[in-house]
Amino acid sequence: MCTLDQLVELFEAESGRDLYVRWSKGPETDLAPGGPGPQASRDALTGMPLPGLSASPLKVEPWWDDRPLRLWLARRIYDYRHLRELRGPGVRPWVFQGTEIARGPDNEPLVECDRPLAWLTDDVLHEAQRLVDEQGSREWGPLDRSRT
Known part of the structure; x- marks a missing residue:
């Protein structure tokens, strides 16, 4: 398990290279044979692998300065927190190092996992929400299509 401080340390230790967060049942499921394909996802709209x-x-993007x-x-982390409820029990965020191999229909990276690194704890999710809430923006929130 990983806290937000530990995630910062991990990011710095890896120089942020090729690190991703994924919301799923974890590497045991995502990397197992018999899924939608070897390290594959499905498009929620069409069901396409x-x-x-x-x-x-x-x-971190350069404009973040x-x-x-x-x-x-x-x-x-906060951007996709709604996926925990949307995708059902057992779905949690985990961090891995990987290689981008394509882009999805929403322009998201499609990545091959090279090395699972850490699960993110509920404390990380609460801390992420607190930090985002402290920014006081009424125009910003999670990327949740289910609320439209």
């Missing part, structure tokens, strides 16, 4: 695991990059890394990572 997608090459690679749909995931969110943790890489010298803003806090904790806030960047919190934001990346």
